[in-house]
Amino acid sequence: MKAKGTLIQEEQKVIEQMIRLYCRQKEGNETLCAQCEALRQYALARLEHCPFGEKKTTCKQCPIHCYRPDMREQMKSVMRYVGPRMLWHHPKAALWHLWREFNVQQKRKNSVD
Numbered sequence: 506m507k508a509k510g511t512l513i514q515e516e517q518k519v520i521e522q523m524i525r526l527y528c529r530q531k532e533g534n535e536t537l538c539a540q541c542e543a544l545r546q547y548a549l550a551r552l553e554h555c556p557f558g559e560k561k562t563t564c565k566q567c568p569i570h571c572y573r574p575d576m577r578e579q580m581k582s583v584m585r586y587v588g589p590r591m592l593w594h595h596p597k598a599a600l601w602h603l604w605r606e607f608n609v610q611q612k613r614k615n616s617v618d
């Protein structure tokens with residue numbers, strides 16, 4: 506894997522935790538099922554090739570959103586389920602993610618004001 510900056514790596518880590526939590530808790534699988542594994546690989550690859558690189562927003566607030574529609578829907582289901590549970594299972598990752606979302610929103614607001 507090529508060298509990446511911290512932001513992309515951190516996001517990859519959080520996304521992976523989210524997908525694993527979803528597959529384990531919502532779907533009741535002990536190991537990642539084929540569909541979640543495909544989503545995991547897809548999401549990590551999107552991040553790897555994100556055109557914004559280290560200057561990216563969060564994917565949720567991305568103006569172009571590079572996901573294929575079916576993968577985007579799958580990821581939405583994961584986020585909906587995992588969002589409220591993340592704070593409990595992965596507090597550090599969840600707080601980091603929330604902080605990123607908040608920061609991007611603030612930057613948007615400031616650029617409009």
Ligand code: SF4
Binds near residue numbers: 555
């Ligand atoms: S959705 Fe946007 S921010 Fe996320 S990887 Fe794709 S281009 Fe980058």
Ligand SMILES: [Zn+2]
Binds near residue numbers: 527534541
């Ligand atoms: Zn699964």
